[in-house]
Amino acid sequence: MPKQIIIAEQHHIAAVFWEDRVQELVVATGNQQVGDIYLGIVENVIPGIDAAFVNIGDAERNGFIHVTDLGPLRLKKTAGAITELLTPQQKVLVQVMKEPTGNKGPRLTGNITLPGRYLVLMPYGKGVNLSRRIKDENERSRLRALAILIKPAGMGLLVRTEAEGKAEEAIMEDLESLQRQWESIQHQATSTRAPALLSRDDDFIQRVLRDMYSADVNRIVVDSSAGVKRVKQQLMNWSGGRPPEGVLIDHHREPQPILDYFRVNAAIREALKPRVDLPSGGYIIIEPTEALTVIDVNSGSFTRSATARETVLWTNSEAATEIARQLRLRNIGGVIVVDFIDMDSPRDQLKLLEHFNKALKTDKARPQIAQLSELGLVELTRKRQGKNIYELFGQTCPTCGGLGHLVRLPGEGEPIALETPAIAPLPSVTRSADRQIEEPEPFFESPFEYANGEIGQQLDLLYHPSYQEQGLAATNNRRRRRRRSTDGIEKEGGTGRSAPIAATKELVLDVDAPEVEERKERPQKSPRREEVPVEKVSVEMTPMEQNVYALMGISPLVRLNREFKDPKSVIVSVKSPGESDTLPSETIATPAPVAETVAVSEIETSLPVENGDGEEERPLIRRRRRRSSAKEA
Ligand SMILES: [Zn+2]
Structure with a gap:
């Protein structure tokens, strides 16, 4: 399917679109990036965790290397405790495998790999490997034969999917450039004082194109004219000096920044939220945790199909498509557990799994469905590579x-x-x-x-x-x-x-x-209440009125056409028309039984009560609630 690549070079962010949506991001940030090669110094070796910490020049945190990733760094050929394989102060040539997260330093490896456009050179590796995505048997044979022929002695070579159908010259040129790069790194390693950064994918555009460009890309938009030139140059190099066909390369000239214009920032903002809505009304919730990511599928109020069974299958299928996209977009690695909506029919379950598998196919991080658990949960794993969207943004x-x-x-x-x-x-x-x-x-x-x-x-x-x-x-x-x-x-x-x-x-x-x-x-x-002097007022009400006011929970004070600083500090005496003022037995005072207290509060609702600091209506909510509960009771 046709793809577009949007490159914001200044921000080191690129987005890959297809079907009019952002499907994948490339982001280069931080002090240590995946693929960086450092000359480090072993700081301390920790036998308890079979790992060592390596100073790579970051004052805040050391890199971390596990015994299984030592590769050529091990001092002995035989297996043994890490204390026998590595010593403090040893200089080590290491590559960042995983970028630092939180307070964890970057994870390092001694098995260095140098990725090119068509090949990956592994200076300490062995043999020839071909990308599994190259399907055609004849093409596999051709590429394998070529790789065996050109492979430098003592090194390993991986043939990338991108090599499919490419001329031998282009592939050989790619290898030569990788070999030059390796020679330069080795030279620096002997001539530079550790710790030091020796190699980095400095050229963001080159990195984006190397990882994301493929024959189905029909448009590339870059935010600088220099960037446009470099894209063209790079694509020409890869196609043997001819201008690339079938791809438009544009310079973004709109006044709106490129990431806003193409709604990349909006997509990132959405991708940080747990909820993703599906086209037909269902939704998924994505919850990353330390150990794994849990994805829950919900049907919402969706009534598209006639029968519930079809509805469920449909929603699950939409969810599967969206989950595949979200895993790429959010770059979620490790174990992922998906709780689809329950389906009784094994046929439907199979259909869903097939659909899910197909949706995951386009993902370079090769997600693998591990199993369908007894509880109907689908477990999968996805390669961790680089930072996920939560770590990045x-x-x-x-x-x-x-x-x-x-x-x-x-x-x-x-x-x-x-x-x-x-x-x-x-x-x-x-x-x-x-x-x-x-x-x-x-x-x-x-x-x-x-x-x-x-x-x-x-x-x-x-x-x-x-x-x-x-x-x-x-x-x-x-x-x-x-x-x-x-x-x-x-x-x-x-x-x-x-x-x-x-x-x-x-x-x-x-x-x-x-x-x-x-x-x-x-x-x-708090002393507020004491500050207000108690005021006595009397209100004239017929017995009927008294009854109604009591029933409704309204304060007799509303009868008086005036304002009270603090209605709570008012002692109200109710008298029947014509009665004298002093009848203590009929006095309603505060504090009083619930109904009457409530009645007082109603004043605050209906009368504009002033109190200088303007906070007088504050107890409204509580009192109102109380009134409603008093009524219920
Ligand atoms: Zn919070």
Whole structure:
């Protein structure tokens, strides 16, 4: 199928498109990149983990080499403990296998490989190997024969898929260039002081083309004119000096940056979210963990086919296609477990597995379906290579440590802000705030229940001395937090970092700000109640009115056409028309039985009560809830 490659050279990001979607990314970032070759110094050898740490010139962290990756570095031919094979201060020529992640240094190997366009030279390797993707037997024979003929003595050679159908001269030229590269590395290794970087794929365009260009690429867009020239030059070299056919090479001249124009950044942003929607209404949830990645397939509210069986198969097939794409796009390696929607029919299961297998075929990291477990889970493995999208563009949220959950224990923290379901820090499955904003409904339910569950507890607090303080503190927290989180977003967005996506994403969700600091402010506010002098008022009401007001839970204060600084500090005495003011037996005072307390709070709802700091309507939510529960009871 026709492919397009978008190259943002300045950002060292390239995207491969087909079927109008970003399918794969090439990103070169960081101090240590896969393929870098270093002259390092063994710092310490750790027998307990059969590994050694190697100084490769990064003050922050050493590289890590496992005994199985020593290759030519081992001091003895015989097998043995790593302490016998490597000694501290030994100089070693190593290559980065896996880029550093978190606080782990890069993983190194002594088995150096030099990839070219058509061949991979393995200076310490053996024999000739052919890419399994070359299917044609005649072509395999031709390439194998050629490789055996030209292979340098004592080295290994791998023939890449790209060599298929290529002239012998082009392949030989590729080998010569790799051999020159190796000679240069060896020369530097003897003449340079360790630790030092000896070789790197410096040319991003060359790397992208080497890894991503194939005959089905019909368009390449580069963001610089110099880049366009280099693409043309490179393709001409590979096609024996002739201009490449069937491919348009464009210079991106639009005012909008190339990554925005082609929506690459948008695709990256989407690929950091757990949820991916499928065309027919189903969706998948991708949850990476330390040990493996779990993918859950959900049918959503999809009713395309007449029968449920067809629906399930259809959704599963759509999911399989999308999972294959997401694994490439996110560059998820290691063990992956997919929980498809259950299917009883073995025929359907087989159909799905075939479809999934086919969808995975286009992936160069060669995902392999390991098994279909008894529970109907499909397990597969995918080669780890380079960083995944979370490592490249994400950042673990410091508040929840990447879990996507914030702790909220009974009796601690803030109550749920019902008026802002979209940004409340809910214990939901997703780490994506965007998603919550788009779809608050599914997440709204559970916190609401939780809130209701708390009401009983809050009722008990009613006469507790610190109740007032708590209500105040809670609301203050809520407000401050919301404001703070907005500030955070603005700040993050303004730093001009290449990938503010993750930071923003997390910040919106984790509106929970430090708890300690805010608690401190509580006592300061608490004396408020004492400050307001108690006021006595009397209200005239007929017995009927009194009944209705009591039933509705409305305060008699609404009858008086005036404002109260603090309705809680008002003692109301209700009198029948014509009655004298002083009838203590009919006095309704606060604190009072639930219904009447509630009635007072209603004042705050209906009357504009002023209190200078503008926070007077704060206890609304709690009181309202209480009222509704009082009614139910
Ligand atoms: Zn978080």
